[in-house]
Amino acid sequence: MRTVGQVDPSRVLYSVRETAKLIAVSERSVYNLLERGELKSVRIGGRRLVRRDELDSFINRLTGAA
Numbered sequence: 914m915r916t917v918g919q920v921d922p923s924r925v926l927y928s929v930r931e932t933a934k935l936i937a938v939s940e941r942s943v944y945n946l947l948e949r950g951e952l953k954s955v956r957i958g959g960r961r962l963v964r965r966d967e968l969d970s971f972i973n974r975l976t977g978a979a
Contacts, residue, residue: 919934920934920935922935922965924965925964925965926955926957926962926963926964926965927962927963927965927968928960928961928962928963929943929944929947929954929961929963932952932963932968935968936968936972943963946971947961947963951971952967952968952971953967954967
């Protein structure tokens with residue numbers, strides 16, 4: 914299985930740090946996206962996690978893909 918910067922792309926949930934690695938931006942940029950509502954997350958305990966399907970949807974919106 915291929916990984917991106919030690920992040921397994923087949924997982925269902927990603928931390929903010931892992932999300933940043935997957936989309937090649939800073940962690941601060943991911944927090945900004947979350948704060949603006951451009952990217953959604955779930956909270957489990959004290960952790961903020963991004964669902965893989967939400968990340969895919971976000972990327973599709975950026976690229977104009979259906």
